[in-house]
Amino acid sequence: MELLDQIGLADDILQQCSAVKASAAYDKNGQEVFGRGWSFLEDIQDTRWNFATVLRQKYVEGILRRRLAEMGVFVKAPASFRSLDINELIPKGQHRVTATIFDGTTQQAYRMKARYVIGADGSRTVVREAAGIESVGDRTEDKWVRIDGVLKHTNMPKPYCYGALESPVYGNVLWIPLDHGATRIGFAFNEERRKRYAELNQEAFIAEAKLSVAPFEIEYERVDWASIYSVGQRVARRFFAHGCVFLAGDACHTHSSGAGQGMNAGVNDAVNLAWKLSLVLRGLAKFELLETYDEERRPNAEKLIKYDEDISVLVTGRLPSSWNGDAGADPNVVLGRLLQEARGFNTGLTISYSQNILNTNAPTKTTLPEDLSFPASSIPTPPIPGYRAPDVALAIPALLEHTRLQKQTPNRATFYILIFSGEVSKTAPRVRVLKDILAGSLPSSTPSKLPIEYLTISSTSAASTFTLFNAEPLGRTFFDNDGSAHKRYGVGVYDGAVVVVRPDGWIGTRIDLREPENVVRWLESYFGGILVW
Secondary structure: OHHHHOOOOHHHHHHHOEEEOOEEEEOOOOOEEOOOOOHHHHHOOOOOOOOEEEOOHHHHHHHHHHHHHHOOOOOOOOEEEEEEEEOOOOOOOOOOEEEEEEEOOOOEEEEEEEOOEEEOOOOOOHHHHHOOOOEEEEEEEEEEEEEEEEEEEEOOOOOOOEEEEEEOOOEEEEEEEOHHHOEEEEEEOOHHHHOOOOOOOHHHHHHHHHHHOOOOOEEEEEEEEEEEEEEEEEEEOOOEEOOOEEEOHHHOEEOOOOOOOHHHHHHHHHHHHHHHHHHHHOOOEOOHHHHHHHHHHHHHHHHHHHHHHHHHHHHHOOOOOOOOOOOOOOHHHHHHHHHHHOHHHHHOOOOOOOOOOOOOOOOOOOOOOOOOOOOOOOOOOOOOOOOEOOOOEEEOOOOOOEEEHHHHOOOOOOEEEEEEEEOHHHHHHHHHHHHHHHOOOOOOOOOOOOOEEEEEEEOOOOOOHHHHHOOOOOOEEEEOOOOHHHHHOOOOOOOOEEEEEOOOOEEEEEEEOOOHHHHHHHHHHHHHOOEOO
16 A cells, blocks of 8 residues: 555545455354464554555556546556567567557457557466467366355454454454455365365355355345455566566466465555556666566566465465474464464565665665664664665654655655654754765756756754754755654664665665765766766
């Protein structure tokens, strides 16, 4: 949701979603048990989006299409991709790919030259195969059913919680209160149960859904959608190939819905790629920036696949082969523990990217206050390159009204250089020197073609931003009156620091503010490897 909020879509989603802030788990006898199932949802920290935002994909797509239409962009449908030809003799970044598209309206095929093709065509992707990109993984014999509908009656005690019903026959049964008054029920559908039906149709799924939630009862008013699918995990060997073909979403990683990561992973792919492609297409960034898409997203997809292999087996009601604990352990207990341990990954708050041209440590060691500890795998994460930039509370000058960093740093394919100036009585001379040097180097407060914007965050407030430094500050200024933003970013208020936030909201680099000349040299080096000067 943070990613969608930064591109202006969160408000529309909030108008339609079901906000789920609590969980409930029940054993086979219908007794509530605690610390199992989705209990991690009740302890989401370090974000204002501290709940599950449940909105089905068709409604999210509707929001996206409407917003695109407002911008004069329309999704062509029905249309399908047929093939592509790549001319390797044409330099990368130019029109080296030709795609064949079939227009479902005119019933005619046409060819289109392009600089890039993005295959976001789902698990049965044609683009991946046409590009010759191999995928690796396995498909199991397990089958799951998912059924969405409006309930006319239920005696489930907490129907508006994210639910886990521990069934000896149907595994860890999923209960989700959906948008528009609907409920999703999901369960493992084993071979013995499947053999009872001559045809696996909606009637069969409804009958099994009623049995899966026992000892509770459900009665449907209507069913919106029901499906059965085989559980498996696969990931493409490359997410970027031939210098012109990208894969995103299910086209490059498929897994079960056990951890609820499908659309979340796809959104992370799309956001990671979009701003990079925008800067390169506009001639503002180097081609090498595009190569970081595969470097960053594929390792996270591979991590998700490994995680999902265990989750899917546990949801089905068995212990995974990787389990080395008590052979008689309850899979439901192990599942709850695993979900808790991976809550940072499940929520997306601990997704991190390795060192590359975007995520780079400054040559001088960054000093974090000794009383702060940021384990990399837990929440809150460390405020260092490659990790999410924390969304902190700030105050607007003059009004002193509350705002948040992410509201002031929307994703417009722009880098944000945050100047944490701390106590200006100590740091003002350094900030003035920094601004003077930047005036002859990177853009400071003057308009520029470079996609860079400055924000100054001061732990000292004043009647005007000018009087803070006895000079115009670098970019827009916000107050951190209680010092909490400085503390979350590990910045001493007497020291100050400069933090570069990528357009997608991850920290790119940071450096202490002790020596302004070193700061400028490092910013020149950092952006020199990414942007076109």
